[in-house]
Amino acid sequence: xxASKNKRDLAxxxxxxxxxxxxxxDFSVHGxxxxxxxxxxxxxxxxxLCMLMHRDIDDFLWCKKVGKTEGLTVRKIVxxxxxxxxxxxxxxxxxxxxxxxxxxxxxxxxxxxxxxxxFDKVSSGRALLPxxxxxxxxxxxxxxxxxxxxxxxxxxxxxxQIGSTAWFTSNAPANVYARAIIHSxxxxxxxxxxxxxxxxxxxxxRQYRITTRMLPFPKYIHGIEAVxxxxxxxxxxxxxxxxxxxxxxxxxxxxxxxEWKNYRERRYAHGAKRGSIRHAIFKDILIALRTIAGANKCxxxxx
Numbered sequence: 026x027x028a029s030k031n032k033r034d035l036a037x038x039x040x041x042x043x044x045x046x047x048x049x050x051d052f053s054v055h056g057x058x059x060x061x062x063x064x065x066x067x068x069x070x071x072x073x074l075c076m077l078m079h080r081d082i083d084d085f086l087w088c089k090k091v092g093k094t095e096g097l098t099v100r101k102i103v104x105x106x107x108x109x110x111x112x113x114x115x116x117x118x119x120x121x122x123x124x125x126x127x128x129x130x131x132x133x134x135x136x137x138x139x140x141x142x143x144f145d146k147v148s149s150g151r152a153l154l155p156x157x158x159x160x161x162x163x164x165x166x167x168x169x170x171x172x173x174x175x176x177x178x179x180x181x182x183x184x185x186q187i188g189s190t191a192w193f194t195s196n197a198p199a200n201v202y203a204r205a206i207i208h209s210x211x212x213x214x215x216x217x218x219x220x221x222x223x224x225x226x227x228x229x230x231r232q233y234r235i236t237t238r239m240l241p242f243p244k245y246i247h248g249i250e251a252v253x254x255x256x257x258x259x260x261x262x263x264x265x266x267x268x269x270x271x272x273x274x275x276x277x278x279x280x281x282x283x284e285w286k287n288y289r290e291r292r293y294a295h296g297a298k299r300g301s302i303r304h305a306i307f308k309d310i311l312i313a314l315r316t317i318a319g320a321n322k323c324x325x326x327x328x
Contacts (some may be wrong), residue, residue, distance in 0.1 A: 053204035148175035185319035203313035206268035245270040258320035
């Protein structure tokens with residue numbers, strides 16, 4: 026939001042002091058499947074894997090730490106190549122990028138076959154496995170073994186969601202809202218105060234001669250720190266209750282959105298009233314949260 030009284034006044038930008046739920050709904054729509062929900066981001070498998078990739082690599086290729094400068098060097102080389110590919114369709118850059126990927130995947134295969142102890146220490150803490158396909162007839166068998174033995178993701182943030190379509194791919198509205206609630210809890214914990222955020226814009230404002238103002242926190246931010254991260258079967262209700270606060274405060278008429286059209290057309294015992302529709306939606310969001318948290322898997326193991 027930008028406002029200015031006259032030409033002499035500095036333009037005023039009003040920015041949210043938190044990550045807004047509507048943006049997280051957009052972020053939580055995955056892939057290019059048909060859906061009543063729309064998103065403005067890329068909608069292919071590259072986009073789907075982006076978050077998993079960054080969780081795997083950021084500490085090593087983005088964060089400048091003592092002894093890890095080689096990671097920054099590698100990333101800059103790869104970024105330069107991908108930029109040439111994206112802007113100039115540079116064939117030589119594509120060939121070089123392929124060669125680097127092949128070299129790295131070969132060495133990961135070598136870890137698996139000859140340095141298994143190191144491979145095991147690394148693989149379960151990663152969500153992606155650099156693999157090597159080749160014309161050699163034994164490669165497919167070796168790669169299948171690597172994938173099985175790698176136990177990908179077992180020690181990661183998303184260990185309970187491995188293989189979960191509700192978390193990774195399903196764009197059923199209840200699943201999308203459940204994912205958005207989980208992201209909202211994660212991203213809105215540990216926020217700096219509004220005053221601190223305001224202060225952080227001072228240098229930018231001076232440079233570009235504008236005035237930035239932070240909007241106050243929504244009410245649901247209070248108590249959000251108490252919701253455990255990551256989600257687990259034991260805290261599903263914490264996410265559901267906080268999720269209802271988030272949705273009702275930021276999107277009070279959410280049930281009128283296009284993605285809930287089928288819920289409005291249902292037959293309810295006392296008619297399709299606002300409360301009945303909302304109750305049905307929140308009930309399915311609870312089921313989605315339970316599925317994503319792995320509660321259903323726990324129940325099946327116990328039985």
